[in-house]
Amino acid sequence: MLLFQLILLVTYFRTAFSFKALSDDELSTIATANSRLEEFVKPFLVPRVVDTDSHREVETFIVSTFTELGWDVEEDRFTASTPLGDKSFNNIIVTKDITARSRLVLAAHYDSKYFPPPNDGFIGATDSAVPCGMLVDLAHTLDPLLNKHNGSERTLQLIFFDGEEAFLEWSDTDSLYGSRHLAAKWEHTYLSRIDVPHNTAVSLLSGIEVMVLLDLIGAKKPVLRNFYSSTSWLFSEFVELEKRLWSKSFLKDDDESLNSDMYFDSYLPSYNSFIEDDHVPFLQRGVPILHLISWPFPHVWHQITDNADAINWNTTNNVNIMMRIFVVQYLHLTPS
Numbered sequence: 089m090l091l092f093q094l095i096l097l098v099t100y101f102r103t104a105f106s107f108k109a110l111s112d113d114e115l116s117t118i119a120t121a122n123s124r125l126e127e128f129v130k131p132f133l134v135p136r137v138v139d140t141d142s143h144r145e146v147e148t149f150i151v152s153t154f155t156e157l158g159w160d161v162e163e164d165r166f167t168a169s170t171p172l173g174d175k176s177f178n179n180i181i182v183t184k185d186i187t188a189r190s191r192l193v194l195a196a197h198y199d200s201k202y203f204p205p206p207n208d209g210f211i212g213a214t215d216s217a218v219p220c221g222m223l224v225d226l227a228h229t230l231d232p233l234l235n236k237h238n239g240s241e242r243t244l245q246l247i248f249f250d251g252e253e254a255f256l257e258w259s260d261t262d263s264l265y266g267s268r269h270l271a272a273k274w275e276h277t278y279l280s281r282i283d284v285p286h287n288t289a290v291s292l293l294s295g296i297e298v299m300v301l302l303d304l305i306g307a308k309k310p311v312l313r314n315f316y317s318s319t320s321w322l323f324s325e326f327v328e329l330e331k332r333l334w335s336k337s338f339l340k341d342d343d344e345s346l347n348s349d350m351y352f353d354s355y356l357p358s359y360n361s362f363i364e365d366d367h368v369p370f371l372q373r374g375v376p377i378l379h380l381i382s383w384p385f386p387h388v389w390h391q392i393t394d395n396a397d398a399i400n401w402n403t404t405n406n407v408n409i410m411m412r413i414f415v416v417q418y419l420h421l422t423p424s
Contacts (some may be wrong), residue, residue: 121258131217134210136217139176146198159180184245185237187238197303204353215303218399237420243419306398308342309400326410
């Protein structure tokens with residue numbers, strides 16, 4: 089029944105939704121907005137293994153940052169069995185306007201992979217310190233516009249997933265701890281909606297219009313692919329947006345010239361290209377997904393070299409600008 093409800097809602101949404109077109113001046117305003125991206129990535133550039141002191145410090149940073157911004161902050165704390173014993177996890181969900189009936193969800197995982205000594209200094213800059221920092225920067229940059237948008241039908245929600253990484257070997261039970269827990273929880277959490285016939289209770293999952301999951305971003309020239317035909321129309325917005333931004337010189341390559349290599353590749357890979365990540369528990373429950381992950385994976389993936397030196401700031405800023413404008417267009421925010 090839940091999957092059927094989600095299919096109906098997604099079908100209606102697809103036919104009724106339109107992106108806000110931005111003028112060249114509005115595009116310039118958003119693309120050149122003051123960014124504190126490097127400042128917000130820095131707190132994540134530490135080992136963030138689940139249930140460690142440095143992991144808890146990052147938790148505190150996320151919670152305090154969004155509390156100060158005035159966003160609604162929800163902590164989804166739970167304990168789960170792992171190959172290394174019971175561990176405490178905490179998904180952090182921040183929402184701009186909790187009264188909105190539907191949400192655009194952007195997500196990333198804030199834990200880093202466990203490696204035993206002497207390799208226990210793994211940071212995971214691309215995996216996923218940079219995506220997390222991008223979410224924080226996006227919220228700060230767009231908060232004034234989002235304030236004017238409060239009271240609208242849809243809002244922005246950010247999810248910082250915990251426990252994405254496997255402790256030993258990736259499996260159905262040793263991976264995606266946080267996303268599996270939250271998807272199951274929201275599937276069985278119901279709200280009464282007066283806009284639904286007979287005030288039918290709907291799950292928190294059905295309020296997600298689309299989940300955009302960011303992962304393995306930060307290395308030079310990522311290739312971000314269109315994995316799902318059901319959201320190809322959304323992915324195509326990124327393709328057209330990137331073309332426009334390159335043509336207006338708002339995106340920069342390392343040599344400060346225009347780049348001939350697009351980040352967003354509209355080619356739809358085969359089913360065999362499916363990548364397991366935090367979106368999967370939500371996808372299995374009918375939530376529309378955009379999976380923005382660099383594929384092939386960066387050469388530093390799960391290497392000790394995935395640290396601050398692996399970050400290409402031109403690339404990172406380019407993706408950050410595109411995410412910012414995507415949100416403005418999706419939520420119909422008014423640049424000022």
